[in-house]
Amino acid sequence: MIHVENLVKSYNSNRVLHGICHSQGSSETVVLIGPSGCGKTTFLRCLNQLEIPDAGRITIGDVTVEACGLPRTSKEREQQRQLRLRAGMVFQCFNLFPHLTVLENVTQAPMVVKHMPQEEAEAAALKLLAKVGLQTKTASYPLQLSGGQQQRVAIARALAMEPQVMLFDEPTSALDPELREEVLGVMRQLAEDGMTMIVVTHEMQFARDMADRVLFFDQGRVAESGSPEQLFSSPQNERTREFLGLGTLRCG
Amino acid sequence: MSKSWRGTRALVFLASTVILLSSRPSLLAADILQQIKERGVLLWGADAEGGAPYVYPDPQQPAQLIGFEFELAEALARRLGVKARMVQNQWDGLIPALERGNFDIILNGLELTSENQQHIAMSRPYFVYAQQIVTRLDTQNLVGMEALKGKQVGVLSSSVAQRLLEKMGGVELRAYPGNVESFRDLTARRIEAVLLDSPIALYYAKSDPSLRFSGAPFAPGFYGIGLRKQDTNLLAAINLAMADLIQCRTLEAIYRKYGVWDERQASLQGYKPEIISSTAAHSTLRDLPKYLPLLFRGAVTTVEISVLAMALAVVAGLVIVLVRLYAVAPLQWLAKAYVEVVRGTPLLIQLFLIYYGLPEIGIRLNAFLAAILGLGLNYAASESENYRAGIQSIPRGQTEASLALGMSRWQTLKHVILPQAVRVVIPPVTNDFIAMFKDSSIVSVITMVELTKVYGMLAMSTYDYIGLGLVTAGIYFALSYPASIFANWLERRLCYDPR
Numbered sequence: 001m002i003h004v005e006n007l008v009k010s011y012n013s014n015r016v017l018h019g020i021c022h023s024q025g026s027s028e029t030v031v032l033i034g035p036s037g038c039g040k041t042t043f044l045r046c047l048n049q050l051e052i053p054d055a056g057r058i059t060i061g062d063v064t065v066e067a068c069g070l071p072r073t074s075k076e077r078e079q080q081r082q083l084r085l086r087a088g089m090v091f092q093c094f095n096l097f098p099h100l101t102v103l104e105n106v107t108q109a110p111m112v113v114k115h116m117p118q119e120e121a122e123a124a125a126l127k128l129l130a131k132v133g134l135q136t137k138t139a140s141y142p143l144q145l146s147g148g149q150q151q152r153v154a155i156a157r158a159l160a161m162e163p164q165v166m167l168f169d170e171p172t173s174a175l176d177p178e179l180r181e182e183v184l185g186v187m188r189q190l191a192e193d194g195m196t197m198i199v200v201t202h203e204m205q206f207a208r209d210m211a212d213r214v215l216f217f218d219q220g221r222v223a224e225s226g227s228p229e230q231l232f233s234s235p236q237n238e239r240t241r242e243f244l245g246l247g248t249l250r251c252g
Numbered sequence: 253m254s255k256s257w258r259g260t261r262a263l264v265f266l267a268s269t270v271i272l273l274s275s276r277p278s279l280l281a282a283d284i285l286q287q288i289k290e291r292g293v294l295l296w297g298a299d300a301e302g303g304a305p306y307v308y309p310d311p312q313q314p315a316q317l318i319g320f321e322f323e324l325a326e327a328l329a330r331r332l333g334v335k336a337r338m339v340q341n342q343w344d345g346l347i348p349a350l351e352r353g354n355f356d357i358i359l360n361g362l363e364l365t366s367e368n369q370q371h372i373a374m375s376r377p378y379f380v381y382a383q384q385i386v387t388r389l390d391t392q393n394l395v396g397m398e399a400l401k402g403k404q405v406g407v408l409s410s411s412v413a414q415r416l417l418e419k420m421g422g423v424e425l426r427a428y429p430g431n432v433e434s435f436r437d438l439t440a441r442r443i444e445a446v447l448l449d450s451p452i453a454l455y456y457a458k459s460d461p462s463l464r465f466s467g468a469p470f471a472p473g474f475y476g477i478g479l480r481k482q483d484t485n486l487l488a489a490i491n492l493a494m495a496d497l498i499q500c501r502t503l504e505a506i507y508r509k510y511g512v513w514d515e516r517q518a519s520l521q522g523y524k525p526e527i528i529s530s531t532a533a534h535s536t537l538r539d540l541p542k543y544l545p546l547l548f549r550g551a552v553t554t555v556e557i558s559v560l561a562m563a564l565a566v567v568a569g570l571v572i573v574l575v576r577l578y579a580v581a582p583l584q585w586l587a588k589a590y591v592e593v594v595r596g597t598p599l600l601i602q603l604f605l606i607y608y609g610l611p612e613i614g615i616r617l618n619a620f621l622a623a624i625l626g627l628g629l630n631y632a633a634s635e636s637e638n639y640r641a642g643i644q645s646i647p648r649g650q651t652e653a654s655l656a657l658g659m660s661r662w663q664t665l666k667h668v669i670l671p672q673a674v675r676v677v678i679p680p681v682t683n684d685f686i687a688m689f690k691d692s693s694i695v696s697v698i699t700m701v702e703l704t705k706v707y708g709m710l711a712m713s714t715y716d717y718i719g720l721g722l723v724t725a726g727i728y729f730a731l732s733y734p735a736s737i738f739a740n741w742l743e744r745r746l747c748y749d750p751r
Binding site: 095096109154 | 649672675748
């Protein structure tokens with residue numbers, strides 16, 4: 001489902017990704033952990049082209065993008081857009097559209113991008129909002145909701161485009177502990193339903209419970225990867241041990 | 253003779269008049285002649301802007317003033333045993349400035365009329381003027397005032413010529429702030445003729461081979477020196493000095509030097525002051541029904557120009573900001589340059605360039621279009637900056653979320669960024685719209701008669717700067733306040749933040 005070859009990304013002279021390779025099958029949930037500035041968020045953002053990699057090749061489903069700087073031709077731009085359509089993204093700060101209601105937030109992209117008729121888009125949106133437990137909040141505006149509710153709307157919004165994979169960029173980092181659980185619950189449900197997911201997080205419990213595989217990122221490289229049991233109980237890499245030992249370290 | 257009317261200055265002047273009413277300078281009570289002799293200087297008020305051949309900067313030596321009135325003031329002061337010093341003052345505001353004590357006398361083409369004499373004292377006349385029709389060389393049969401009916405005729409704003417033609421009626425009048433502008437439009441065939449005081453005609457049109465004097469001058473009148481009514485000693489001294497200057501032909505020598513001497517001036521010698529019958533003073537309150545329709549007509553023009561120019565600015569500003577933020581580099585650079593140049597140069601000069609400059613390259617817009625284009629393109633630069641601030645205030649995450657959902661850049665802009673930016677820019681754009689109502693008064697310099705211009709003309713002829721000023725200000729407020737109420741309502745309606 002996801003295939004990444006030799007992904008390289010630098011900011012000016014500072015190289016943040018040193019040729020990452022990654023393969024992931026359908027319905028697999030992969031959790032990325034690692035210290036601050038290790039490149040895991042950049043890796044995630046490269047996957048749907050919010051960051052343009054310097055080199056490498058990204059395949060999601062049937063779409064492959066060969067990285068070579070900003071897209072110039074309309075064909076390149078269309079490839080980039082197709083890649084984004086395959087991947088749904090959930091951000092740390094939700095990034096809901098504050099001028100639209102909850103329902104409009106979910107229906108807008110299908111209507112604008114896929115030209116879906118309004119009734120159809122709304123029916124689909126209501127189903128998704130019910131799935132994340134917000135069927136009563138459809139007429140509210142994002143700023144009237146709690147952080148946890150906003151993040152659940154953001155998940156529904158991403159799902160409305162029917163992506164083949166879901167990318168989560170620290171989805172619970174901006175939330176109070178009591179609100180995290182409602183978001184994690186929705187994510188658990190998604191994983192159980194067979195969604196292909198990549199999750200950047202420092203929710204170790206979630207990683208233990210839900211991950212099929214955990215990747216430990218360090219200084220722009222995948223330092224270690226394996227099943228949660230392997231990685232958490234007997235990490236092979238010195239840095240992984242250090243990181244898990246100092247479990248309070250946050251990853252940005 | 254008359255000079256340009258500038259709305260802003262009128263209001264500054266209005267404010268100063270209000271202050272004057274509360275504290276009249278005490279120096280006015282003392283004998284002014286005594287004071288002039290003690291300080292050794294006679295202060296005379298005039299407007300040197302476009303003032304040839306009366307008083308104007310010497311083209312050879314711009315720091316030095318010349319003109320037949322300048323030399324007359326020097327000669328008069330010499331007779332009084334003092335030096336003369338000119339005090340620059342907007343022509344329309346000379347009488348109120350005299351009354352508040354800015355200078356001792358007005359010596360600047362002030363007509364000897366009963367209206368003027370209701371408010372100030374006037375000396376014996378020092379010049380006989382008449383009205384002269386000037387046309388292009390190829391124009392035939394425009395002789396006498398009647399011939400001007402149905403024609404487009406340029407006059408100096410608030411001049412005798414304007415009053416004469418308005419009284420006669422049936423003429424398409426175009427009032428200009430200065431002399432050069434009317435002759436430019438005559439050459440550019442925007443108007444058929446110019447009617448103006450003979451000395452100005454002699455100075456400006458005689459040397460232009462493409463223009464000619466059509467028929468003999470008519471409707472003669474006198475210029476006199478204006479003084480405050482209570483300064484009777486000074487009036488007597490001035491009249492004495494003037495008689496002397498006429499008698500010993502000093503006056504004739506000065507006028508000959510400037511080419512404005514003609515046989516008519518001989519009548520100055522035997523001038524007998526007429527008894528001016530005192531007509532009822534103007535009262536704005538009583539005459540309001542007479543003035544209101546004129547003010548309303550001006551207000552309609554103000555609204556038309558402001559609304560159309562703002563519509564242009566709002567649309568053009570959007571194009572400019574989109575080009576500046578999203579187009580290819582050379583176009584971005586061009587949009588940025590446009591904004592910098594337009595906001596870095598005066599609106600007045602931009603209007604002059606559009607109205608008087610464009611005909612040189614064959615684009616001849618009428619005053620209404622030129623006004624809308626000038627104001628609209630000027631405000632477009634500032635609207636585009638408002639929009640830019642609004643667009644850039646939307647967090648980057650909004651764009652990222654839209655792109656991640658598969659929207660194109662244009663879809664992101666249209667469905668996510670602009671709808672949010674609109675709310676941010678409503679207050680500054682409303683502010684500009686209200687400013688536009690008031691700034692639109694500047695288009696009177698290209699002959700548009702809008703609200704402030706009407707106020708200026710009415711105030712000039714009635715001397716009721718305060719009453720009419722309050723009424724006019726009230727009309728402006730009545731126009732702009734609904735705009736702010738509407739903007740507030742719109743802002744509330746678009747509000748999505750419950751905090």
